[in-house]
Amino acid sequence: MCTSETFQALDTFEARHDDIVLASYPKCGSNWILHIVSELIYAVSKKKYKYPEFPVLECGDSEKYQRMKGFPSPRILATHLHYDKLPGSIFENKAKILVIFRNPKDTAVSFLHFHNDVPDIPSYGSWDEFFRQFMKGQVSWGRYFDFAINWNKHLDGDNVKFILYEDLKENLAAGIKQIAEFLGFFLTGEQIQTISVQSTFQAMRAKSQDTHGAVGPFLFRKGEVGDWKNLFSEIQNQEMDEKFKECLAGTSLGAKLKYESYCQG
Numbered sequence: 282m283c284t285s286e287t288f289q290a291l292d293t294f295e296a297r298h299d300d301i302v303l304a305s306y307p308k309c310g311s312n313w314i315l316h317i318v319s320e321l322i323y324a325v326s327k328k329k330y331k332y333p334e335f336p337v338l339e340c341g342d343s344e345k346y347q348r349m350k351g352f353p354s355p356r357i358l359a360t361h362l363h364y365d366k367l368p369g370s371i372f373e374n375k376a377k378i379l380v381i382f383r384n385p386k387d388t389a390v391s392f393l394h395f396h397n398d399v400p401d402i403p404s405y406g407s408w409d410e411f412f413r414q415f416m417k418g419q420v421s422w423g424r425y426f427d428f429a430i431n432w433n434k435h436l437d438g439d440n441v442k443f444i445l446y447e448d449l450k451e452n453l454a455a456g457i458k459q460i461a462e463f464l465g466f467f468l469t470g471e472q473i474q475t476i477s478v479q480s481t482f483q484a485m486r487a488k489s490q491d492t493h494g495a496v497g498p499f500l501f502r503k504g505e506v507g508d509w510k511n512l513f514s515e516i517q518n519q520e521m522d523e524k525f526k527e528c529l530a531g532t533s534l535g536a537k538l539k540y541e542s543y544c545q546g
């Protein structure tokens with residue numbers, strides 16, 4: 282998805298202290314958090330947050346990064362780039378970073394459906410074929426486990442907040458409150474409640490064509506935890522469990538992902 286020109290252009294990108302970065306592997310809920318953060322900005326400023334351009338940071342060129350200099354603060358920058366590929370100014374200028382994770386099995390299933398449902402992007406012949414490519418990292422933005430390993434040592438920084446998709450599903454209002462506190466936004470319980478009603482899967486899917494155009498209903502597909510059980514074979518389960526053990530078991534991110542709760546049984 283990114284050419285060497287993209288990375289050269291990204292080097293010219295100047296992050297601001299009050300930028301809000303949403304870092305996630307694809308299909309982990311980036312559009313969900315983007316919506317929540319936009320609603321939080323609206324609640325505290327009464328300014329509707331409008332994305333002046335396509336919000337994925339790395340989908341751009343040097344002209345986009347020039348134009349972004351004129352965008353009002355706070356800017357929301359979504360990215361699927363691995364930690365070591367992020368523009369250094371994000372860290373130097375201490376932008377706030379929300380790192381969003383989702384269990385790798387549901388992430389893979391969501392990724393397959395996205396490829397196969399959305400016209401104009403490559404589709405895969407079968408789930409088995411996609412699974413093989415996903416495990417090898419031969420999919421857009423590379424291997425889930427490389428993304429995770431890359432982030433593992435950087436989740437405890439002052440400017441970093443870890444968010445688990447499954448936690449948000451379990452208690453959306455609590456998750457929104459934590460995000461608000463991390464961003465330094467002070468909201469009443471009533472405001473948090475209003476945002477959580479607007480941020481459920483059903484509410485977002487119902488508006489998806491207005492908010493995201495024709496791709497909306499594919500982007501807001503099912504919004505569930507455990508959909509992997511409909512596609513994974515026993516052998517694929519074992520392979521993913523092994524990979525998790527090899528890459529993340531015993532690490533702080535491994536514990537944060539609550540793999541046993543969401544990927545087994």
Ligand SMILES: Nc1ncnc2c1ncn2[C@@H]1O[C@H](COP(=O)(O)OS(=O)(=O)O)[C@@H](OP(=O)(O)O)[C@H]1O
Pocket residue numbers: 305306307308309310311312313387390391392394395480481482483485500501502503504505508
């Ligand atoms: N409000 C809400 N509640 C629960 N789940 C939600 C919500 N909004 C988006 N989603 C689900 O997130 C998945 C899409 O992830 P991303 O937005 O990161 O996709 S993308 O990488 O930007 O294309 C995709 O998951 P799947 O439904 O499993 O495919 C979306 O449905």
